[in-house]
Amino acid sequence: MTEHHHEAPLATLERIGHVALITLNRPEAMNAINAALASTVGDLVKEFEADPELRVAVLTGAGRAFCAGADLKAVATGEQLIPKEYRKSGFGGFLRLGLLGKPIIAAVNGFALGGGTEIAIACDLVVISEEATLGLPEVKRGIIAAGGGLTRLPRQIPQKFAMEAILTGAPIDAETALQWGLVNRVAPADKVVEVAVELARTIAENAPLAVQASKRVVNRALGTDADDEAALWDFNDAQAFANLKCEDALEGARAFVEKRPPAWRGR
Numbered sequence: 130m131t132e133h134h135h136e137a138p139l140a141t142l143e144r145i146g147h148v149a150l151i152t153l154n155r156p157e158a159m160n161a162i163n164a165a166l167a168s169t170v171g172d173l174v175k176e177f178e179a180d181p182e183l184r185v186a187v188l189t190g191a192g193r194a195f196c197a198g199a200d201l202k203a204v205a206t207g208e209q210l211i212p213k214e215y216r217k218s219g220f221g222g223f224l225r226l227g228l229l230g231k232p233i234i235a236a237v238n239g240f241a242l243g244g245g246t247e248i249a250i251a252c253d254l255v256v257i258s259e260e261a262t263l264g265l266p267e268v269k270r271g272i273i274a275a276g277g278g279l280t281r282l283p284r285q286i287p288q289k290f291a292m293e294a295i296l297t298g299a300p301i302d303a304e305t306a307l308q309w310g311l312v313n314r315v316a317p318a319d320k321v322v323e324v325a326v327e328l329a330r331t332i333a334e335n336a337p338l339a340v341q342a343s344k345r346v347v348n349r350a351l352g353t354d355a356d357d358e359a360a361l362w363d364f365n366d367a368q369a370f371a372n373l374k375c376e377d378a379l380e381g382a383r384a385f386v387e388k389r390p391p392a393w394r395g396r
Contacts, residue, residue: 138154138169139153139154139155139166139170140153140166140170140173141154142173142176142177144182145330146330147183147333147337148187148329148330148333149176149177149180149183149185149186150186150187150326151174151186151187151188151189153170153188153189153195154191156190157192158197159194160190160197160245161197161198161201161202161203162198162199163203174186177231184232184337184340185231185340186231186232186233187235187329188235188248189235189236189237189321190239192239193238194238194239194245195235195237195239195240195245195248195249195261197241197242197245198243198244198245198247199243199244231340231344232329232341233253234255235252235255235256235257236321236322237261237263237312237321238258238261238318238322239261239318240261241261241262241263242266242300243265243267243274246263246264246278247277248276250281250285251281255306255312255314256312256314256315256316256324256325257306257307257321258303258315258316258317258318259303259318260303261303262302263312264294265278265294268295268297269298269391271378271379271381271382271393272369272372272373272381273368273369274295275365275366275368275369278295279365280362280365281353282294284351284353287309290309303315314328376394377391377393377394377395377396
């Protein structure tokens with residue numbers, strides 16, 4: 130059965146008052162991102178942005194994963210993971226969410242390493258399950274965390290912690306993420322979405338235009354508004370594409386598939 134005949138929608142938007150609950154709905158693939166899911170989520174994010182009644186979004190995953198990052202099966206078949214119409218939105222149709230006008234909260238309900246972590250830290254606030262783990266293990270596979278991991282993590286936690294997480298590829302448990310200030314709340318696994326929606330409701334009670342203006346000023350102060358981001362993404366993408374041409378990048382993928390330790394050659 131191909132993904133296009135997926136019986137349920139690949140992602141859903143549920144309205145809870147002024148809150149939009151957007152759920153990635155490929156539980157059988159741990160909500161891994163392929164082009165069809167990216168396109169569906171991109172459409173839902175557009176719907177959220179355009180509707181004046183919706184003031185805050187909560188992004189979560191169906192099943193036991195938040196998002197397992199890129200769909201490696203799709204990558205292996207040469208599928209483009211970012212549909213043309215969402216190239217500017219980045220991976221998953223939403224990775225450059227920092228450029229959204231309205232606030233968005235990640236409800237990290239389960240597995241979220243790699244691209245899943247990059248999606249979480251693209252959001253304005255994060256609520257994480259006490260059982261979930263964040264992390265950027267890309268260097269263990271011969272690639273780099275090119276979906277915003279390298280640019281956002283050092284802005285959100287102390288530089289030395291960010292550098293350690295990025296260069297070791299080690300996982301970050303929920304308690305550590307809270308201590309580092311990477312997440313706002315840790316919740317029991319079955320309460321993550323509830324806690325995130327409650328936080329969203331608190332924000333939605335405030336004047337929407339004042340909230341949006343506040344977000345714009347904060348992003349400008351952090352150098353993460355659209356003007357600054359564009360040049361940074363260009364540099365990030367150039368590094369990522371150059372790295373993908375290395376022998377080690379291919380070796381990392383092969384070793385993963387063959388379930389063996391990689392033999393790095395530094396070329």
